[in-house]
Amino acid sequence: MIELNFIKDNNKINLKANVCKNDILKNYMKFEYFTALCKEGCPNYNSNYTCPPNSPTFTEYVKDYKYSLVIAMYMNIPKNKNMSEVHEYLRIVLSDLLIPLERKINGLLTDGGRCIYCKECAYIDNLPCRFPEKMRFSMESMGIDLDSACKDILNYSMSWNSDNENSYCTVIGSVNFNNIDKYDLKEIILDII
Ligand code: SF4
Numbered sequence: 001m002i003e004l005n006f007i008k009d010n011n012k013i014n015l016k017a018n019v020c021k022n023d024i025l026k027n028y029m030k031f032e033y034f035t036a037l038c039k040e041g042c043p044n045y046n047s048n049y050t051c052p053p054n055s056p057t058f059t060e061y062v063k064d065y066k067y068s069l070v071i072a073m074y075m076n077i078p079k080n081k082n083m084s085e086v087h088e089y090l091r092i093v094l095s096d097l098l099i100p101l102e103r104k105i106n107g108l109l110t111d112g113g114r115c116i117y118c119k120e121c122a123y124i125d126n127l128p129c130r131f132p133e134k135m136r137f138s139m140e141s142m143g144i145d146l147d148s149a150c151k152d153i154l155n156y157s158m159s160w161n162s163d164n165e166n167s168y169c170t171v172i173g174s175v176n177f178n179n180i181d182k183y184d185l186k187e188i189i190l191d192i193i
Contacts, residue, residue, distance in 0.1 A: 001154070002186045006193050008093060011078075016154045017071040017189065019180065022062045025070075025153075029058045031143030038141075048114045048121040049129050050137050058142035065108060065176035069185055070153050071097070074170040086169040091116070094171045100192050105185070107177035111136045139174060146172050 002017040035052040038045045046053060062068070073094050077086050091112045102109040115121065115135050122130050129135050140146050150156045150172065158170045177183070 002189065004186075004189065004193070008193075009089075011075050011089075013073055013075045013090070013093060015071065015073050015189070015193075016156050017069055017185070018153050019185070020068050020070055020149075020153045022066060022068055022176065025062075025068050025144065025149065026059050028145045028149040028152075029143040030145055031057050034140065034143045034145070044114055047124055049123045050111070050115040050121075050135060051141055054123070055137050055141040058139060058144050061110070061137060061142055062108070062176050064178075066178050067180055068110075068174040068176050069101075069105075069107075070149070070172070070174045072150060072154050072156050072158070072170055072172050073097075074156075074168050076168050083167075083169055087171065090169055090171045094173050097189065097192050098173050098175060101175050101188060104188050104192075105175060105177045105183050106179075107175040109136050110139045110142075110174045110176070112171040112173045113138050114141065139172065 002015070004015045006013055006015070038052040042051075044051050048054070071094070073090055075086065075090065077083060094112045098109040098111070101107070117131050117134055122128060139149075147158055150158050156170075158172070
C-alpha cells in the first residue's frame, strides 16, 4: 500500500494507492446493475462517449493488462467550497498524476469520471470524438463497484457527509499495467506530484 499526502494550491491532499490483479478487480464488476442505475438517475447517461451505455465492460477494457494500480485522492472540503467544486478540482489533480503515470509505466489509465476534455461531448451532436487518443473510461462507467473495491483494496471508505465539518471529497482512478517488478511505483508517483 502506498500512502502519501502533499500540499497543492494550499490544499492538503491525501493519496492511497495499491496494486490489484485485474482478475480480482473483475469480481467487483456489476455491469448491468450500474448501467441501469445510471440510466435511472444520472443526467449524463447517454450524453458522452465515455458514459453508459457507450462504455465497454471493465473486462474488455483491461484485457491486455494484468494489474491495476488503484488510486484514491481525497481532501477535506474547505468552508468556502462545495462538494462539486472540490470534486472538479480533484479530478484535475488526479489527471495530472494519471496521464504521466500511464506513460511512465506503459499502461492504460482509467479516469476519475466521464471525459471532460471538451465543454460538450461531440457525442451529443453525433460527431466523432475530438480527442480519441486522450479519451479514457472510468472504472464506474465500466461497471466496477468502486465503494466495495476501495474498501477491500485500499482499506478506504468513499462515504461522505456534506453536513459534517470533516466531510471530504474523493476521486478514484487507476493505471493498468504489466511487468510488476519493473517499477518502483511510489517513487514514480512522488516524482510526478
Ligand atoms: S474528448 Fe471530447 S468528444 Fe471525446 S469523449 Fe471526451 S468530451 Fe467527448
